[in-house]
Amino acid sequence: MRTAFRALSVIAMVLVASLTASPQASTAHQTTKQAPAQSAADAPDPDEQAIHNYLLTLEKVQKYAETSKKLREATAKDLALSAEVKKITDADVSDRQRIGMVASSPKLYAFLKGSGINARDFVLLPMTVMTAGFALSMQEQGGQVAPFVNPANIIFVKDHKKDLEDAGFMQKEDTSDSNSNQ
Numbered sequence: 001m002r003t004a005f006r007a008l009s010v011i012a013m014v015l016v017a018s019l020t021a022s023p024q025a026s027t028a029h030q031t032t033k034q035a036p037a038q039s040a041a042d043a044p045d046p047d048e049q050a051i052h053n054y055l056l057t058l059e060k061v062q063k064y065a066e067t068s069k070k071l072r073e074a075t076a077k078d079l080a081l082s083a084e085v086k087k088i089t090d091a092d093v094s095d096r097q098r099i100g101m102v103a104s105s106p107k108l109y110a111f112l113k114g115s116g117i118n119a120r121d122f123v124l125l126p127m128t129v130m131t132a133g134f135a136l137s138m139q140e141q142g143g144q145v146a147p148f149v150n151p152a153n154i155i156f157v158k159d160h161k162k163d164l165e166d167a168g169f170m171q172k173e174d175t176s177d178s179n180s181n182q
Helices: 002-018 023-031 046-053 058-077 079-090 095-103 106-115 119-140 151-159 161-166
Strands: none
Touching: 046 095, 046 119, 058 079, 058 106, 058 119, 058 161, 079 095, 079 106, 095 106, 095 119, 106 119, 119 151, 151 161
């Protein structure tokens, strides 16, 4: 489970770096199947607990989307800010450590604070949306959901697919073209 969770964490940070959702990346990782680790040494993962305890709201999603757009524009103009984001994106660390990195990155932290978003939301929101989205997909296919995924977040994703599409977290479903392109 930790290997899969680390992979999801890297995906989330790639999302943060590009600040747009990649439908191909999420599709590729949805089909990857890994057997959960069944070792006695597997204690509860603090990142998994953080994901479970983080509750999604429409206000947070919209604020993140607005901030992401502004950050994408700012990093194109500010090389130091871009370097801070890249350093955080490229780091092979836990989400809790990544939150600390964001909080200790002067330009990024100031940018986020000015936009009304904190380091915790900046790191955990995309990760939580992705894990809840994967969990919803698993549920819809009759699979089992990882216990660290909060059921309230799965319901949120299910109820707010359009809002998440508009925010760039999910690929927009185009039902009008899907039948004519097949």
